[in-house]
Amino acid sequence: MATQASQTASRLMLSPAVLLLFLWMIVPLGMTIYFSFLRFNLLMPGTEAFTGFENYVYFFTDPAFWPALANTLTLVLGVLVITVIGGVALAVLLDQPMWGQGIVRVLVIAPFFVMPSVSALVWKNMLMNPVNGLFAAFARGLGLEPFDFFADAPLASIIVIVAWQWLPFATLILLTAMQSLDREQMEAAEMDGAGPFWRFLHLTVPHLTRATTVVVLIQTIFLLSVFAEILVTTNGGPGTASTTLTFLVYMQSMLQFDVGLGSAGGIVAVILANIVAIFLMRMIGRNLEA
Amino acid sequence: MGEIVLSEVKKSFGGVSIIQGIDLTIDDGEFAVFVGPSGCGKSTLLRLIAGLEDTSSGTISIDGHDATHLPPARRGLAMVFQSYALYPHMSVRKNIAFPLRMAGVPKDEQERKVEAAAKVLNLTPYLDRRPGQLSGGQRQRVAIGRAIVREPSAFLFDEPLSNLDAALRVSMRQEISELHRSLKTTMIYVTHDQVEAMTMANKIVVLNAGRIEQVGSPLELYKSPANLFVAGFIGSPKMNFIAGAEAAKHGVHTIGVRPEHIAIAADGPWKGVVGLAEHLGSDTFLKVQVDGIGPLTVRAGGEVGLNYGDTVGLAPQAGKLHRFDEGGRAVAG
């Protein structure tokens, strides 16, 4: 890719793909922006009209808006904390030579292959259910009152479910990073008299910052749009206790058939995602530079 | 103090025997070099001494105390690794001070020792850089500095120069030799390069397939190799081995003669044709196809006017022949 001709050729070759990707993004985005300025309710066809920022005003003044925003950030942050700490711990354990390593690694990765709605159903009906669930059975076995997870701690329960799904991803990325840690470095520290805890804190953790950055960035993108787990378990309730922005948009556009309001919510979610992304890149993006 | 005694040391990995019974004494203040082909177990032996691997059997004693089951940090040894093994997130200063910090040495004393080591190793201008910002030779110096400040009873080096370019290797070799002369501390140095072994060692330990082939000073190994392996491994270019009728004349299975011990003489007993001539200016290496014997490497001092296809007469120097029996062991006389 050095000569003028090969550069021109490579641009030419790339352009159809780039153009397709651009259209793929810009058409839905453009339509959503357009709809967000319309009065557009599917129950009242033919009444579409330009209304300016009215949809946005409705969305922001919706009593569920601020709780939803707080819930979204709590969900993202909670899952990130659990998966990063748990991922590092699991990666350290899986990096130890042990019998049956291959099988254990496959088992650890397994949750990642379960569809979100399926895993949410399993957690809801088989584990966290206050009557039939495994946890309730344990509680009764210990003579305790079973805990009604989705009624009493809906957001925390959803955080646990989503964290369970993303833990394998974090573990996998961190494990590969762990394996590239120079063994001689560890041995040198051992000879210099550093204990295991010190070695972990001052050699392993700094070595993992880059991989952790990747985990945080990628997971944030997906966690902002968590939906199936909420729909299947709590439906956003009780009240707005587990309603996130994504779920609020769904409720307004799908349940009230209000395309305009839903689109405005979607644009707000896009803006929020970008704010989070800029914030993250500022904070940890430089970890990715070589 | 830094006497290291190995007795009956064995090591196997998952049933594969890698170190097959080593008995060895390294005296205090000695510069011992473990040399041998790649994969012969040099690093493993060094790691056993360091305590980074457990012995399968046998004992290791350091300074007269049994150290076989001591953890690495309590053996009082410092190691310099092939990959340098510097801590990438710390400055050079912190890297060098690290073992002192772990030992709980007071801050101002740490600082003093780091400055002193940096001065010896010409690292003073780089103390506040990260290892990633240094060249290979400088990183190696930092690794050595980190070893020096501990004032260990012995230094262990595992092929410390193999990642450096040829010119730097020669100068670092001399620096390490000088360091040994000024510190007078025991050093064990692992290399596959017999030139490093010959130039640096007081005592060379030649290893092959997990066994010691011979132990001795560089010149002892050069003058009287105990067997074919040592004879072939020490010296460059390699010793010529001649079997068959020519060896039978000397009453043995194989005879060996070094390239520098063959003279070019028109009336020599061996006649041959030059196959390859390497003119280095200071020396000329000739590959000569000798009738009834085979190819011989000959080293002629200075520039000789011989080229491909020329016919030469060769005469081995009297008294410089090495004689080996069927098992490859040297035969005296």
Ligand SMILES: Nc1ncnc2c1ncn2[C@@H]1O[C@H](COP(=O)(O)OP(=O)(O)O)[C@@H](O)[C@H]1O
């Ligand atoms: N941890 C280990 N597990 C299994 N085999 C090993 C291990 N370390 C070294 N070996 C084997 O021991 C042999 C000697 O290795 P090493 O001591 O590194 O050789 P050298 O340093 O002389 O090149 C090699 O065949 C290597 O494969």
Ligand SMILES: [Mg+2]
């Ligand atoms: Mg080695």
